[in-house]
Amino acid sequence: MKIDANSIRVGNVLEYHGKLWVVLKTMHTQPGKGGAYMQVEMKEMQAGTKTNVRFRSSETVEKAHLDTNDLQYLYTEGDKMALMDMRTYEQTEVDLELVGDLVPFLKEGMNLVVQLYESKPVSVSLPEKVEGIIAECEPVIKGQTAASSYKPAVLKNGVRIMVPPFINQGDKILVSTVTLEYLERA
Incomplete structure (x- = not known):
């Protein structure tokens, strides 16, 4: 158009x-x-x-006219991921590179938005917020809470992010898939 x-x-x-x-x-x-x-x-x-x-x-x-399709993530095999249309139960394979840096956040059963151009997938979007579990983080040091300081942490899926000092190992948090930043406790 x-x-x-x-x-x-x-x-x-x-x-x-x-x-x-x-x-x-x-x-x-x-x-x-x-x-x-x-x-x-x-x-x-x-x-x-x-x-x-x-x-x-x-x-x-x-x-460009893009069609949008809501698909459910099933599994990853090699450099492809299997997605299923929940209305027709039809399965399709999509390149994993369309997800980019967000691959570690993919979970079985997650709903994704796939944009198609001439019936070919061109982009895949995850939900805006995804849940993560803190695998390891530094302990809080007293006296460092005067300024709003963040500390490094690693999620169970291997992604490194910055979290507030009150977050501890094992906590469930919500992470923004847009900015890859901590949002809140889950």
């Missing part, structure tokens, strides 16, 4: 030079000399590379 360059918004997925790009930032600029343009920062969905592109206001760009 063609849209005007002025209609580009953050979060749009554009088809540009034969690849899919997610719009991260936009800035409309109207210089004193010459025509107005839209400065767009984009990230390629497959490789993760970023680029900045200037589109003239008179230009049109191709906005």
Whole structure:
């Protein structure tokens, strides 16, 4: 679907030079000399590379149409993961690299959101919050609680994060899958 360059918004997925790009930032600029343009920062969905592109206001760009599908995670085999559509019980295999750094947070039965472009998966999203259990962390040292200081901790799945001083080994916590930061106790 063609849209005007002025209609580009953050979060749009554009088809540009034969690849899919997610719009991260936009800035409309109207210089004193010459025509107005839209400065767009984009990230390629497959490789993760970023680029900045200037589109003239008179230009049109191709906005990609993505289908969204809710699938349930079943298991991982090699570099693929098996997902099941809960409505049709149809199983599909998806590349594990679409999950990125969040692979350790995958749990059997977890609901994932898969975006498809021309029936091909292009991105996989986990829930915004996932539960983790603290495997090891440093003990609290008295007198260090004056400032809001965080201490390093390792979750049972091997992921390292920073947690508040009151969190101890064995505690269940919620972790943001967007920022990989501690949110709260579970």
